[in-house]
Amino acid sequence: MFSKPRAGRTTLSLPGFSDSASDLTDIPNDMLDALINYYRNNVPLVVKFDAEGSDYILISDCTSTYIIRQKAEAEFIEIENFSIYKLTRHFLVDIERDFDDWCLWLLYVGDDLAQYQYELKTKLSMLRGFFAAQK
DSSP states (O other), rough: OOOBBBBTEEEEEEEEEEEEEESOOOOOHHHHHHHHHHHHOOOEEEEEEEEESSSEEEESSSEEEEEESSSSSSSEEEETTTTTHHHHHOOOOHHHHTTHHHHTTTOOOHHHHHHHHHHHHHHHHHHHHHHHHHH
């Protein structure tokens, strides 16, 4: 789903959709917060990504996943057979696989790496618990 983050860029790839995303948004935290909010409050996931030149919004719930890409005209893309449960499973694999790289996603000189790692680990643990309870 997410490629290994490098130099403030990653690629989000879903069936029938692929686009870049930049570090102008906090992808790991935005995704974790939206997924936790879904499992805690049963509200659809909505996350905005900046592709530097265009933006797109990922929307997902228990049955469907969609992309709304905003370029000159809005484009609506349905990701068939891809529920929030599949999205969660793929996201967990991706963030855990490249955890150290994601911890550097928004790190600037003077930022507290240990604090950011702790926040991501805490949210990951919470998400894993919610996701396991759904199975």
